[in-house]
Amino acid sequence: MRPEFLRIMAKPLAPSRLLPSGDSAITVEFSRNVDDAANQRVLALDRTLARDRIAGVTETVPTYRSLLVHYDPLVIGFDALSEKLAALAKLPVPPATITRRWRIPVAYGGEHGIDLEDVAKTLNATPDDIVARHVAGDYRVAMIGFTPGWSYLSGLEDSLQMPRLQNPRLLTPAGTISIGGVQAGVQCLAGPSGWHLLGRTAVRTYQLHRQPTFLLEPGDRVTFSVVDHKTFAEQDRAAAAGEIIAELMAS
Amino acid sequence: MSRLAVTSIGPASSVQDGGRPGSQRYGLVPSGAMDRLALAAANVLVGNPPFTAAIEIGPFGASLTARDGAVRVALSGARRNADIAKRPVAFDSSVTLADGESLTLGFARGGSFSYLAIEGGVQGESMFGSLAVNARAGLGSPYPRPLQAGDELRVADASGAAERRIDLASVADAPIRVLLGPQDDEFGDDMKKLFLDSEWKISATSDRMGYRLEGAVIRHLHGHNIVSDGTVNGSIQVPGNGSPIVLMRDRGTSGGYPKIATVISADFGRFAQIPAGRGFRFKAIGMAEAQEALRNFVKEIATLPDRLRDIESFDLNLEALQDANVAGSAISAVDAQTWQVPSPAETVTPD
Numbered sequence: 001m002r003p004e005f006l007r008i009m010a011k012p013l014a015p016s017r018l019l020p021s022g023d024s025a026i027t028v029e030f031s032r033n034v035d036d037a038a039n040q041r042v043l044a045l046d047r048t049l050a051r052d053r054i055a056g057v058t059e060t061v062p063t064y065r066s067l068l069v070h071y072d073p074l075v076i077g078f079d080a081l082s083e084k085l086a087a088l089a090k091l092p093v094p095p096a097t098i099t100r101r102w103r104i105p106v107a108y109g110g111e112h113g114i115d116l117e118d119v120a121k122t123l124n125a126t127p128d129d130i131v132a133r134h135v136a137g138d139y140r141v142a143m144i145g146f147t148p149g150w151s152y153l154s155g156l157e158d159s160l161q162m163p164r165l166q167n168p169r170l171l172t173p174a175g176t177i178s179i180g181g182v183q184a185g186v187q188c189l190a191g192p193s194g195w196h197l198l199g200r201t202a203v204r205t206y207q208l209h210r211q212p213t214f215l216l217e218p219g220d221r222v223t224f225s226v227v228d229h230k231t232f233a234e235q236d237r238a239a240a241a242g243e244i245i246a247e248l249m250a251s
Numbered sequence: 252m253s254r255l256a257v258t259s260i261g262p263a264s265s266v267q268d269g270g271r272p273g274s275q276r277y278g279l280v281p282s283g284a285m286d287r288l289a290l291a292a293a294n295v296l297v298g299n300p301p302f303t304a305a306i307e308i309g310p311f312g313a314s315l316t317a318r319d320g321a322v323r324v325a326l327s328g329a330r331r332n333a334d335i336a337k338r339p340v341a342f343d344s345s346v347t348l349a350d351g352e353s354l355t356l357g358f359a360r361g362g363s364f365s366y367l368a369i370e371g372g373v374q375g376e377s378m379f380g381s382l383a384v385n386a387r388a389g390l391g392s393p394y395p396r397p398l399q400a401g402d403e404l405r406v407a408d409a410s411g412a413a414e415r416r417i418d419l420a421s422v423a424d425a426p427i428r429v430l431l432g433p434q435d436d437e438f439g440d441d442m443k444k445l446f447l448d449s450e451w452k453i454s455a456t457s458d459r460m461g462y463r464l465e466g467a468v469i470r471h472l473h474g475h476n477i478v479s480d481g482t483v484n485g486s487i488q489v490p491g492n493g494s495p496i497v498l499m500r501d502r503g504t505s506g507g508y509p510k511i512a513t514v515i516s517a518d519f520g521r522f523a524q525i526p527a528g529r530g531f532r533f534k535a536i537g538m539a540e541a542q543e544a545l546r547n548f549v550k551e552i553a554t555l556p557d558r559l560r561d562i563e564s565f566d567l568n569l570e571a572l573q574d575a576n577v578a579g580s581a582i583s584a585v586d587a588q589t590w591q592v593p594s595p596a597e598t599v600t601p602d
Contacts, residue, residue: 019434020430020432020538021432021481021510022513022516023545024483024516025481025483027433027481029480031478033478034478059272059273059274061275061276064478065480068482070272073545073546074549078538144277144278145479146504146505146506148278206388208389218276
């Protein structure tokens with residue numbers, strides 16, 4: 001058993017709140033904040049529900065601080081499901097049995113990371129420092145949401161945390177690697193974003209007609225590596241043809 | 252095999268079905284028809300299972316032509332002028348287009364979306380168990396985008412089955428029922444009361460992702476940023492400007508604004524059909540009532556096939572003429588303005 005696990009067990013668990021999200025979903029809220037311990041509990045409850053299925057539960061959506069449980073009220077009612085979820089949410093967080101670790105190559109700066117210089121200036125550092133700090137991070141997929149494959153990571157080091165843009169950009173490129181607030185992100189599809197763009201990866205976390213269609217799972221570990229822009233271009237062609245590009249490391 | 256060729260079609264028209272639930276944990280929203288009851292009624296009329304892929308037609312007009320054979324179709328949902336070679340076509344009835352004939356549809360009246368079901372369904376490649384268009388995710392078949400003039404759908408040849416009609420209960424003009432939460436505690440009692448007591452209108456800057464509401468300004472107790480949290484169809488989130496946004500079928504799967512309430516499942520389609528600019532109200536109910544309403548809604552869809560009737564020729568003409576007369580020349584400009592403007596930033600920004 002890891003010391004981290006013992007530490008979590010020793011602390012009494014804050015009670016969860018069960019909130020109705022309409023008539024066919026319940027939000028199990030562990031915290032109101034971005035909170036690593038809460039996210040561990042979210043992912044633990046998610047694993048439990050995947051293993052010990054409750055009749056009527058149709059799908060679960062983990063986020064940083066809550067688990068959204070969709071259900072069919074024709075199979076199980078709100079009160080019965082709330083009772084079961086409340087009991088499961090009280091259980092101590094078991095260590096994840098299998099943790100996958102991915103290494104994702106990133107081309108930083110220049111046209112692929114248009115905010116790198118500004119981020120460096122704001123944080124009184126050089127662009128190389130920023131890249132070094134971002135690459136040194138050991139991240140966990142806290143949730144995937146908003147659009148397909150948009151992976152929100154926890155584990156951003158304190159010195160890289162800065163407020164999001166006042167005016168979000170309406171279009172940012174596919175594969176954008178960015179930071180925003182206390183979060184780091186791997187964005188899959190082109191789309192709007194208010195985060196700071198550090199670089200791009202060729203890795204598609206969502207790609208139709210590829211097995212698997214979705215690469216990352218909530219709870220996976222992620223590290224980044226630096227590639228030059230020429231390598232990015234080669235990897236991007238290979239990824240378009242269906243290669244996964246991200247390396248699966250021994251965990 | 253016949254084809255249905257799109258001669259002209261307005262924006263916000265796409266192939267939709269029951270959607271693709273099951274991958275929201277990867278950020279993939281289920282999408283699917285805005286008004287499931289209307290989709291189901293149109294499908295049942297042509298002998299399809301209720302959530303077969305059909306054409307969801309937005310507030311503007313359209314014209315579709317049968318090619319290489321006859322095509323049997325049925326219209327349900329928002330009323331509009333409809334004719335085949337100047338012969339009026341009734342809603343909630345099946346009808347067959349002979350090879351080469353065109354179905355011409357006007358602007359929607361008193362609603363936003365009509366459903367054109369095709370006997371045998373739209374042919375396409377199912378992705379995650381659905382043909383529903385989700386342009387953002389590159390999903391949908393045969394085209395992963397809204398329909399355009401020049402598109403062609405492969406469809407079955409008309410079977411020649413007798414035409415059918417169905418009597419649907421007229422849509423109640425009752426308040427839209429909501430359950431408070433999940434973040435109603437981010438709002439004071441005065442604001443919850445204001446939300447429930449106000450008359451609201453759907454803004455013209457609305458789309459399949461979200462409907463913006465105009466009316467009161469709802470203030471938060473602790474600011475408008477919460478840590479991102481899962482969303483459902485009908486989540487009513489309140490961004491910083493205090494104007495609520497109701498999340499619709501193409502919503503983001505997570506969002507970072509407090510959600511004051513959620514439209515109940517049974518009223519979602521009725522809400523989706525409210526035209527921009529028309530006043531309506533919300534009403535808070537309890538969980539037991541919401542789930543009872545859902546059971547009744549599911550039962551209504553399940554019993555649609557039992558309510559089909561044979562068509563008498565005078566039925567058809569009366570109904571169609573009535574529809575045509577109601578229309579007159581006074582097309583609501585407000586209806587027609589909906590869905591022209593891209594999504595408001597609040598519904599499309601990650602947090």
